[in-house]
Amino acid sequence: xxxxxxxxxxxxxxxxxxxxxxxxxxxxxxxxxxxxxxxxxxxxxxxxxxxxxxxxxxxxxxxxxxxxxxxxxxxxxxxxxxxxxxxxxxxxxxxxxxxxxxxxxxxxxxxxxxxxxxxxxxxxxxxxxxxxxxxxxxxxxxxxxxxxxxxxxxxxxxxxxxxxxxxxxxxxxxxxxxxxxxxxxxxxxxxxxxxxxxxxxxxxxxxxxxxxxxxxxxxxxxxxxxxxxxxxxxxxxxxxxxxxxxxxxxxxxxxxxxxxxxxxxxxxx
Numbered sequence: 001x002x003x004x005x006x007x008x009x010x011x012x013x014x015x016x017x018x019x020x021x022x023x024x025x026x027x028x029x030x031x032x033x034x035x036x037x038x039x040x041x042x043x044x045x046x047x048x049x050x051x052x053x054x055x056x057x058x059x060x061x062x063x064x065x066x067x068x069x070x071x072x073x074x075x076x077x078x079x080x081x082x083x084x085x086x087x088x089x090x091x092x093x094x095x096x097x098x099x100x101x102x103x104x105x106x107x108x109x110x111x112x113x114x115x116x117x118x119x120x121x122x123x124x125x126x127x128x129x130x131x132x133x134x135x136x137x138x139x140x141x142x143x144x145x146x147x148x149x150x151x152x153x154x155x156x157x158x159x160x161x162x163x164x165x166x167x168x169x170x171x172x173x174x175x176x177x178x179x180x181x182x183x184x185x186x187x188x189x190x191x192x193x194x195x196x197x198x199x200x201x202x203x204x205x206x207x208x209x210x211x212x213x214x215x216x217x218x219x220x221x222x223x224x225x226x227x228x229x230x231x232x233x234x235x236x237x238x239x240x241x242x243x244x245x246x247x248x249x250x251x252x253x254x255x256x257x258x259x260x261x262x263x264x265x266x267x268x269x
Contacts, residue, residue: 011208012209013211014046014047014209015047015048015203015211016041016047016048016049016210016211016265017048017051017199017200017210017212017224017229018048018049018050018051018258019050019212019213019214019215019220020050020051020052021052021215022214022234022236022237023213023258024037024050024071024258025066025069028069029069029070030071031234031236033258033259033262034071035070035072036259037262038071038072038073039072040265040266042072044266047203047204047205049079049202050066050073050077051079051080051196052079052081053080053081053154053155053189053190053219054105054155054160055080055082055085055105055106055128055129055154055189056102056105056106056128056131057080057104057105058080058082058104058105058108058109059080060075061104062080079198079202080109081128081154081188081190082102082128082154083109083198084154084195084198084199085109085126085128085154085188086106086109086113087113088198089115089124089126090113094114095114095115096123096124097118097122098110098115098116098117098122098125099117099122099124099140099149100117100126101125101127101130101137101141101173102126102128102129102130103130103131106126106129106154110126119144122144122149123149123150124150125145125149125151126152126154127141127151127170127173127177127185128155128170129154129155129169133168138176138177141177142177146181150186151177151181151185153171154170154187154188154189155170155171155187155188155189155190156170156174156189156191157169157170157189158171158172159172171187174187191219191223191226192223193223193226196223197227207227208228210230211229211230211232212227212229212230212232213234214231214233214237215233215234215237215238215239216237216239217233217239217244217247217249221247222247222249225249225251230252231251231253232252232253232255233254234255234256234257235254235256236256236258241254
């Protein structure tokens, strides 16, 4: 497959899903061309969402942070693993209850989905990201799961970035709870294609005419592929071109960055 070439012909792209880190921003700065790409999307009227597995922030929080980085993305165009988790739980057990380890992005999403947050016989233990994982909270989660609470985690990412280096993320803490309880969580975020499907429903999109842009083969591309989307790998993040062949699946298209997709917004080819 040539760079920029497509594996097969599809319907014109009418909706766009894009990962955030490594695609639109990198180390706190916008990827060159990202501002123009977002501007073109907004001017075109095409429906789009920016996706992130990070469940710490609300969409409004992220919109402010992205604006500070030079990207004007409205809160309603941001879809987080916290929102996907809340939608999933509301569909599984409407008006349920959960013991939550996480921050405002997750607790707000669950409250808005009609959930009660409690440590008294909750239906679910829901694990997300937080800057301060508490041994007391983790112990409580373990005991609630042992008592029958169902175990949900926003995403399987084992580490997250910081200015000082890697930080343990949701997947790493989930593994500790699993080791203690023998219970595996259900991960809602990428690479679960449910994250893509919930995003599609949020913008009334269809898989045959939607593209997913990501910088990781093992999360963005595989989940997009399994959801039936047109997948576009950008090389502006963690993935190098020579790593693609290590995977048993292929993206529909490979480009250097979103700057190479600006004209594609208008023609949708």
